[in-house]
Amino acid sequence: MKTKDLIFILIISLFWGASFLFMRVSAPVFGPVALVMIRMVAAAFILSFIFLSAANRTSLKQNWKAIAIVGLFNNVLPFVLLSFASTRLEAGFTSLINASTPVFAALIGLLWLKNRITRQQLAGLIIGVSGIYVLSIGHLSFKAGGSGWAIMAGLMATLCYGFAINLVKSRLQHVNSQVIAAGSVSFAALMLLGPGLWLWPSEPIGLIHWSNALLLGFLCTGVALLMFYHLVASAGVMASASITFLIPVSAILWGYVVLQEVITFKMIIAMAITFFGTALCNRLIKWPLFKKSAAVP
Template sequence: MNVIELITLAAVWGASFLFMRVATPELGPIPLIALRVGIAALVLLPFMRSAVARGQFRAKVGHLLVVGLTNSAIPFCLLAYSTLSVNAGMDSILNATTPLWAALIASIGFQVSMGRQQIFGLLIGFLGVIVLVRDTLVAGISGVPLAIGAALVATLFYGFAVNYSKRYLAGVQPFVVAFGSQFFASIVLVPLALWLWPARSISVSTWGCVAALGIVCTGFAYVLFFRLVENVGAAYAASVTFLIPVFGIIWGASFLGERITPMMFAGGAIVLLGTAITSGKISWRLFQRA
């Protein structure tokens, strides 16, 4: 059952890149993400019924605001922007660099020592990024370098949010963090979304993508993720990172006709290998013996 839930979560989060790829051109990154986090906050609101949850929310308002900005508002908008020029499959692979940034930021900004295995994993992972984006950058397509940069900056923010949450939100109920991050992301983004709202009418298919992003890919996904954390632990739940790119590529190829290139496959494999080494899923001693 846990394996099925993990695969379902990966499929759902992988689909978020597909939905952003479809909806962003019509709505724009900020209006789309404002709707996404606003809907997700409503989905998660029932978890705030207990007095304990509400008390923790009030006690950690400032820290929840920071996490809302760095784990939702900013990175979601950056990833949505990147889908204007980068396909869903590549975006989902770039998203998998989050553990690499998390380890680097933990060492630089949060005084967490980094071992040789983590350094080795970081080098492998960032080599994978170079392999992944090389052909795309060499092609010289307008907007692509900025889109790739936006996706990587988004994962940098994710990496910061991971470390910030560990330090300042330890002991807070996970659903309080989930709701708080979506709530404060909504508060920040809604005024901007109203200002940037497109003048033309929005198609039914785009509204369908908005609903899927907010209800399924964010609200439901958070519920599923924290259910896994509760049942089998955070380490197991975090392994979803390695499955998301698989589904991101599958959905992009199946529904948008995106081409899977050899360099995309090779770069993605190297990125995931570096991530696995950095997070301790694979021991670097395997390479020493080789």
């Protein structure tokens, strides 16, 4: 791997890990919907140059319906759900739930698109989900003051991501990835303008929260997406998949350093289990028990 690609991986993981920190700080002030509206508008502004190309504009026009749906399920719904989760959960906790996205993407691909999976991938699905269960033990209370609804919101966000990933694979593989990124973010910004302004907080918002919201949009979404798609083109999908493992580590460290969040032993165990399941599911490692890797019918 090139040194530049490695640097990109580290920077992207820092940006995406910091997004959970920014949501944790600013979501209680802006509210989930208004915060995500700012995030999407800022990201759309950064990515707007992509549509200076006539070919990209034509591609967007031809595929706008599917790209708009991707915007709904890859940006609007999961970002709002994660922002809500961040009002109740620590940044590191939320990021660990989010790390199960590849597991749920594989599960939705199996159920929706009837993708055949190997026994190793099936084992990875089960192990990955069990990691989230371990993380949720003692927190899954739906009573007043409990974290149950926040955890469910985080899991629903990963399901939305999983659906969006499979939609792109099934309907948009022929479309330039930058067009999908810029188009989906732009549609998401349009979808959120009305609800975001309607739910705008009545109290004045301080500079620190505005800074967090804008950094969330410009750096953690717009710039990070540009870097990510450059990385995919330069180093391939396998290298970019490694970011999945670094984001929770980054988020936990950000939370520990900036917000003095506690790193518990249970979080470390849950992270290890989820990472192992994700690595099996994405065939980043091979388990000798499933050496033949037979497909599950």
